[in-house]
Amino acid sequence: MTVADPTPSQAPRPTIHHTACTLDCPDSCSLEVEVRNGRVDKVRAAPPDVAHPLTGGFICSKVGRISRHLYGEDRLLHPARRAGRKGEGRLEPISWDRAIDLIVERMTEAKTALGGESVLPLSYGGSNGLLTQDTADAILFRRFGASTLARNVCAAPSTAAALGLYGKMAGVALEDYEHARLAIVWGANPSSTGIHLVPILRAARARGGKLVVVDPRRTPLAKQADLHLQPRPGTDLCLALALHRELFRRGDADLEFLAEHASGVDELRRRAEPWTFERAAEVTGVPVRDIARCYELYSASSPAVIRCGWGVERNRNGGSAVAAILALPAVGGKFRVRAGGYTMSNGAAFRDVGRREPSPGTRIVNMNHVGRVLTDPNAIPGPPVKVLFVYNANPLATLPNQELVRRGLAREDLFTVVFDQVMTDTALYADLVLPATTFLEHDDLAMGYGAMVLHDTKPVTEPVGEARSNLRVFDELADRLGLLHDDDPRSEGDWRRAVLGRRRQRQLADEGLALPETGRRPIQFVDVFPHTADRRVHLCPRSLEAESARGLYAFHSEPGDGRYPLALISPSVPQTVSSTFGQLRPGQVPLEMHPDDAAERGLSRGDKPRARVFNDYGEVRCRVRLNPDLKPGVALLPKGVWARSTESGTNACALAPDTLTDIGAGACFNDARVEVEALAD
Ligand SMILES: Nc1nc2c(c(=O)[nH]1)N[C@H]1C(S)=C(S)[C@@H](COP(=O)(O)OP(=O)(O)OC[C@H]3O[C@@H](n4cnc5c(=O)[nH]c(N)nc54)[C@H](O)[C@@H]3O)O[C@H]1N2
Ligand SMILES: Nc1nc2c(c(=O)[nH]1)N[C@H]1C(S)=C(S)[C@@H](COP(=O)(O)OP(=O)(O)OC[C@H]3O[C@@H](n4cnc5c(=O)[nH]c(N)nc54)[C@H](O)[C@@H]3O)O[C@H]1N2
Ligand code: SF4
Ligand SMILES: [Mo]
Numbered sequence: 001m002t003v004a005d006p007t008p009s010q011a012p013r014p015t016i017h018h019t020a021c022t023l024d025c026p027d028s029c030s031l032e033v034e035v036r037n038g039r040v041d042k043v044r045a046a047p048p049d050v051a052h053p054l055t056g057g058f059i060c061s062k063v064g065r066i067s068r069h070l071y072g073e074d075r076l077l078h079p080a081r082r083a084g085r086k087g088e089g090r091l092e093p094i095s096w097d098r099a100i101d102l103i104v105e106r107m108t109e110a111k112t113a114l115g116g117e118s119v120l121p122l123s124y125g126g127s128n129g130l131l132t133q134d135t136a137d138a139i140l141f142r143r144f145g146a147s148t149l150a151r152n153v154c155a156a157p158s159t160a161a162a163l164g165l166y167g168k169m170a171g172v173a174l175e176d177y178e179h180a181r182l183a184i185v186w187g188a189n190p191s192s193t194g195i196h197l198v199p200i201l202r203a204a205r206a207r208g209g210k211l212v213v214v215d216p217r218r219t220p221l222a223k224q225a226d227l228h229l230q231p232r233p234g235t236d237l238c239l240a241l242a243l244h245r246e247l248f249r250r251g252d253a254d255l256e257f258l259a260e261h262a263s264g265v266d267e268l269r270r271r272a273e274p275w276t277f278e279r280a281a282e283v284t285g286v287p288v289r290d291i292a293r294c295y296e297l298y299s300a301s302s303p304a305v306i307r308c309g310w311g312v313e314r315n316r317n318g319g320s321a322v323a324a325i326l327a328l329p330a331v332g333g334k335f336r337v338r339a340g341g342y343t344m345s346n347g348a349a350f351r352d353v354g355r356r357e358p359s360p361g362t363r364i365v366n367m368n369h370v371g372r373v374l375t376d377p378n379a380i381p382g383p384p385v386k387v388l389f390v391y392n393a394n395p396l397a398t399l400p401n402q403e404l405v406r407r408g409l410a411r412e413d414l415f416t417v418v419f420d421q422v423m424t425d426t427a428l429y430a431d432l433v434l435p436a437t438t439f440l441e442h443d444d445l446a447m448g449y450g451a452m453v454l455h456d457t458k459p460v461t462e463p464v465g466e467a468r469s470n471l472r473v474f475d476e477l478a479d480r481l482g483l484l485h486d487d488d489p490r491s492e493g494d495w496r497r498a499v500l501g502r503r504r505q506r507q508l509a510d511e512g513l514a515l516p517e518t519g520r521r522p523i524q525f526v527d528v529f530p531h532t533a534d535r536r537v538h539l540c541p542r543s544l545e546a547e548s549a550r551g552l553y554a555f556h557s558e559p560g561d562g563r564y565p566l567a568l569i570s571p572s573v574p575q576t577v578s579s580t581f582g583q584l585r586p587g588q589v590p591l592e593m594h595p596d597d598a599a600e601r602g603l604s605r606g607d608k609p610r611a612r613v614f615n616d617y618g619e620v621r622c623r624v625r626l627n628p629d630l631k632p633g634v635a636l637l638p639k640g641v642w643a644r645s646t647e648s649g650t651n652a653c654a655l656a657p658d659t660l661t662d663i664g665a666g667a668c669f670n671d672a673r674v675e676v677e678a679l680a681d
Contacts, residue, residue, distance in 0.1 A: 012037055017460035018046050020513075021063055022129035022439040023577045026174075026194040026346075026450025029055045030513070031063070033440065033460045040067050040440055040461055052513055054174060054196050054451040060574070062581050066440070070464060074422040074583045076435035077465025086410045089428035096466060099432055100473075104480045106387050106415045107144065114383035116145025117362050122370065124151055126392035126420075126580060127470070129444030129457055130353065130499050131492065133392055136474035138357035143483040147385070148359065150366045152660075153399060153667050155345065157319035158310060160664030162344050164541040165326050167531030168351070171343035172305050173452050173521035178203045179339035182301035184212045184294075186325055187236060188309020191220040192574045194450050197307065210297055214239065215311065216569065217636065218629035227293055230631045231284035233567045233670045234315035237555055240324035242280035243295055244272040247331050252299045254333025261525065262330055264540030271540070271553040283555070285631065298332060303339035305329075311571055314670040316556040319663030323544065324553060329524075330537045341524035349452040349516035351531070355489075355498045368658050368667045371401045374408025391419040391436070391470060396426040397579040397640060400656035400667055403618045419473065422583055425643045435467040442469035443492040445499060452521065454504070455513040471495060548662045556662065564615045564673035566597060570639040570652035579640035589645040590625035592636040593676065598626055602678045610647075610679040613637070615672065618654035621647040621679065635674065 014034040021029045030051035034042040043066055045051060045059045069075070079099035084090030094102075110118040121141040127133060142148075150156070162168050177183055177200045190197040201221065205211055213222040214229045214236065222228040231239055247253040248269045258265045277295075281288045298304055306328060312321050326342055334340045363382045365373050372379040374388070388409075399405050409416060409429035418430035427433050439446075441464070444457035463469075471492060478484050489498040497505060507514040522528040529535050544552045576582045591613055598604045603611055608623040613635070620637065630636060643649035655672045 014041055017458070018050050019440070019460055020446035020455040020457045021059070022127060022132070022444050022446040022457050023063070023580065024125040024128040025577055026448060027054060027196045028052065028446050028448030028451045028453055028455070029059045029063070030455065031059065035461050038461060040070055043067075050512060052451060052453040052455065054448070054453070056196055056199065060195055062575065062577065068584050069422070069581055070438060070440065072422070072584065075464060076420060076423055076427070076433055076467070078435060079466065080433050082431045086412070086429045089423065091433060096468070099434060100476055100480060102432060103417060103477060107481065110386040111144070114386060117147045118383040118385060119144065119146040119387040119389065120365055120373070120385045121146055121149055122367065122388055122390045122393060122395055123149065124153055124367070124393040124398070126394065126578065127439070127444070129439060130447055131444045131495050132442070132470045134357070135355070135489075135495050135499070136471050136478060137391070139488060140474045140478040140481070140483060142357045142360050143478070144481060145360050145362055147382070148362050148364045150364050150665065152665050153367050154310060155313070156666035157313040157661040157664030158308070158322045158344055160544065160547070161319050161323035161326060164544040165323055165538055168348040169524060169530050170349040170452070170516060170518070170522050170528045171346050172339060172341045172524065173346070174200060174343065174450050176339040176521055177201060177305060177307070178207070180204050180209050180303050180305045182210045182212065182297050182304040184214065184298070184304070184306045185221055186214040186306055186308050187311030188307050189215065189219045189221070189311070189571060190307070193309070193572045197450070210301065212294055212297060216631045216634045227290065227297065229286045229290050229294060231286050232631065233569050233634060234317055235284040236312050237317045237321040237324055237553065238275055238280040238283045239286065239291065240321060240328060241272040241275040241553060242277055242291060243298065243328060244268060244324065244331055245275050246277070246295050247299065248272065250299070253331050257333050257335070258330065262537040262539055264538050267540035268327060268331070268553070298328070302334060303337045304332070304334045305339050306342045308342060308344045311670070313661065313664075313666060315668050316559060316659065316662060316671055318661040318666060318668070319544070320548065320553045323663070327537070327539050330539065335525040336523065338523050343450070345449045346452050347447065347449045348531070349522070350447055350454055352517060353447065353454065353500060353504060366660070366665055367395070368400055368660060368665070370395060370399055371404025371408055371658060374411065374414065375404055386413065386415060388414055388416045389419070390417065390426055390430075394420070394424040394426050394579040396429070397424065397582065397642060397651060398653065400653055400669060401617055401658035402650055402653035402656070404658070419470070421467070424579070434473065435465055437463045437467045437469045441467065442471070443496070445496065452516045453513050454508070456508055544663050550662075552663065554662070559657070559659075559671045560673040564675050566633060566635045566674050566676060567670070568613070568635050568637060568652060568655055568672040568674045569670045570637050570656070570672070573638040576640045579642065582640050582642040582645070585642070585645055587645075588623055588647065589638060589641045590623040591620070591676065592625050592627040592630060594630045594632045594634065595626045595628055596632050597635065598624060601676055603676065606681070610681055611676050612679055613655060613674050613676050615655050615674045617657060618650055619648060620650045620652070620654055624676070635676065639669070
C-alpha cells in the first residue's frame with residue numbers, strides 16, 4: 001500500500017488505537033498507536049487507564065520508531081521466487097497462489113521420496129505472540145510428520161533448571177522489586193532488555209534498598225550498584241555454589257524451610273562443599289572481599305530478590321549455574337515475603353493458556369545444530385533435510401556456527417522458504433520468500449515473560465503490500481495438504497478461543513487485559529508453590545542429574561586450549577530485539593575491547609582501528625572500540641547484527657561454537673574464545 005505523504009494542511013486527523021507489543025521482550029507494553037492516512041504514524045505508551053501498570057507511561061525507542069520497519073525499503077511486499085544464485089537475493093515476484101502451490105509440491109515430493117522428516121520447520125520467538133507460533137504452524141508441521149525443532153537457541157537451559165527445581169513457578173513480579181531491601185541483578189541488563197525494571201530498581205534504592213550486579217562488564221546498572229561482581233563469563237556456578245557453602249557453613253541456611261519444602265538439600269550441600277570463597281575467587285576472577293560482601297548482603301537482607309537473566313545460561317555451565325542461582329532463595333530462606341525470591345521467566349503465571357498439538361514423535365533437530373544438520377547427512381539419523389521452512393526467525397544472523405549455517409543454506413538441492421516481514425540475511429538464501437504481517441497488522445495475543453500480563457493485540461492498519469499473517473498462511477497450507485480436521489480452529493476468533501479458554505477470553509473481553517491465575521502479584525510460597533509432583537523444591541533433581549554428563553553443579557573449566565585467549569560475549573543492545581530491526585542500524589558495529597587487551601595487540605592507536613576477530617569457527621572483520629567497562633580478557637560484539645553492519649558480513653555467531661550447555665541442550669554463545677589482530681587501514 002503506497003500512500004503519498006499528505007501536506008500538513010491536507011493531513012487527515014489521526015485515528016487512535018490501543019494494542020500491545022508482542023516482540024520478544026519481557027515487558028509486554030500496552031501501546032497507543034496513531035494511524036494517519038492508513039499508515040502507522042506514532043507509537044507510544046498507552047495511557048494509564050488502559051495500560052498494564054508496568055508500561056509506566058513509556059516504551060522503548062525501537063517500537064516508538066517502528067514505522068521505519070513497517071515502511072522501510074527492506075519490507076517484503078509480495079511473494080517472490082529466487083532468480084539468481086543463493087545468497088544474492090535476486091527475486092522475481094509471483095502470486096500467493098503460485099507460492100502456495102510450490103510449497104505444497106515441494107513438501108509432497110520430499111515426503112514421497114524421503115519421508116516427512118526431510119522437511120524442517122525453523123522458527124523461534126521472533127514474533128512471540130501467542131497466535132503467531134504453535135498454532136496453525138503446529139497443525140501443519142506436526143500432522144505432516146516433519147522433523148521436530150528443539151527451539152533451544154535461548155532459554156532452554158534456564159527453563160530446564162526452573163522446571164527441574166520448581167516445576168516452573170511464577171516469580172516475583174517486577175513491580176514488587178520496589179519493596180526489596182536487596183536486589184541482585186545477575187547476568188541481566190535491563191537497561192537494554194527490559195527497561196521498565198530500571199525505574200523500579202531506582203525507586204527501591206531511594207527507599208534504602210541495596211543493588212548488586214553480577215556481570216562481566218560494567219553495565220549501566222552496575223555503575224549505580226552498591227556492589228558489582230565481575231566474573232569471567234561462564235563461571236557464575238562457582239560464585240553461586242560458594243554462597244551456598246557459606247550459608248550452610250555459617251548456619252545461615254533456613255533449615256526449617258528446607259525441611260518443610262525442599263529435597264536434595266544434602267546433595268546440594270555436598271556439591272557446594274569444595275567452593276570456598278578463595279577457590280571461587282580464583283576461577284571467577286572476583287576478589288574474595290567482593291564475594292564476602294555479596295554474601296553478607298544476601299544473608300542479612302529480606303526481602304531479597306534475584307533477577308536472573310539469560311546472560312548466565314549461554315555457556316557450558318549455563319544450566320547448572322541457573323539452577324544454583326535459583327536455589328539460593330530456598331537455602332537462604334528468602335521466600336514467603338513480598339519481593340522475596342527470584343524472577344527468571346514469568347511465563348508460568350499463565351500456565352492455563354495455550355493449545356498443544358500432539359507431537360508426531362518425529363526426530364528432534366536441536367536448532368543450535370542446524371548448520372551441522374544441513375551440511376552433514378550423518379549428523380543425525382534419518383533423511384537429509386530437503387525443505388527448510390523459516391518463519392519468526394533469522395537463523396543466519398542468530399544461530400551459532402554461522403559459516404556452517406551459511407553453507408547449509410547455500411545448498412542447491414535444499415528448497416528454502418523464508419516467511420518474514422523484511423528481507424533478512426537468511427532471506428537472501430531463500431528459494432521462495434513470503435511477506436509476513438507485523439503485530440500492528442494482524443490479530444495476536446501478547447503475554448509478558450517479565451510483566452505478568454496477557455493482552456489482546458489488534459491490527460491497527462491494513463497489511464502493507466500482500467503481506468499475510470502466519471495463521472492465514474499455515475492454515476491454507478494445512479488445508480491444501482489435507483491435514484485439517486472438522487473441529488480445528490481456523491479463524492483468528494477460533495484460535496483466540498482455543499488458546500485462551502473461556503475464562504481468560506471473558507476476562508480479556510471485560511477487562512482488556514488479564515492478570516495471573518492468582519489474581520494478584522504472587523508471593524512465592526504463599527500464593528504460588530512449585531509445580532513439581534510433591535510441590536517441593538528439588539535442589540538436586542534426578543531429571544537434571546540424568547541429563548548432564550558430569551552431573552548437576554559440576555563445573556566445566558575454561559573452554560578451548562588457550563590458543564584463543566579472549567572471551568567473546570554477545571549480549572543484547574538497546575537498538576534491536578535479537579536481529580529484529582537490525583536492518584535499521586546505521587553504520588558499522590565495532591568490536592568492544594578492554595583498553596589493556598587492545599594495547600597488547602597494537603589496537604589502541606587511531607580512531608577505531610580495523611581488526612580481524614577469529615577462531616577455528618570463523619572470523620569477523622570490523623572496527624574496534626575501546627571499552628574500559630569490560631572485564632580485561634573479555635571482548636564484546638552485540639547479538640543480532642546484520643551482515644551489512646560489519647566489513648566481513650559476519651557477526652558474533654561466526655565465532656560462536658555450536659557446543660551445547662550442560663543441561664537443557666542450549667546455545668553456548670558466550671563460550672566463544674577468540675584472538676584479535678590489527679589490520680591495516
Ligand atoms: N551471537 C549471539 N546470537 C544470539 C544470541 C546471543 O546471545 N549471541 N541470543 C539468541 C537469542 S536470546 C535469541 S531469542 C535468538 C533470536 O533469534 P530469532 O528468533 O532468529 O529472532 P530474530 O533475529 O529477532 O528474528 C525474528 C524474525 O522473525 C520475523 N517475524 C516477526 N514476527 C513475525 C510474524 O508474525 N511472522 C513471521 N513469519 N515472521 C515474523 C522478524 O521480522 C525477524 O526477522 O537469537 C539468538 N542469537
Ligand atoms: N533491546 C532488546 N531487548 C531484549 C532483547 C534484545 O535483543 N534487545 N532480547 C530479548 C531476549 S530474546 C532475551 S533472551 C532477553 C535477554 O536479556 P538479558 O537477560 O539481559 O540477556 P543478555 O543481553 O544476553 O545478557 C545480559 C548480560 O549478561 C552478561 N553476561 C554475559 N555472559 C555472562 C556470564 O557468563 N555471567 C554473567 N553473570 N553475565 C554474563 C552480559 O554482559 C549482559 O550484560 O532480552 C530480551 N529483550
Ligand atoms: S520491545 Fe519491549 S519495551 Fe519495547 S515496546 Fe515492546 S514490550 Fe515495550
Ligand atoms: Mo532470547
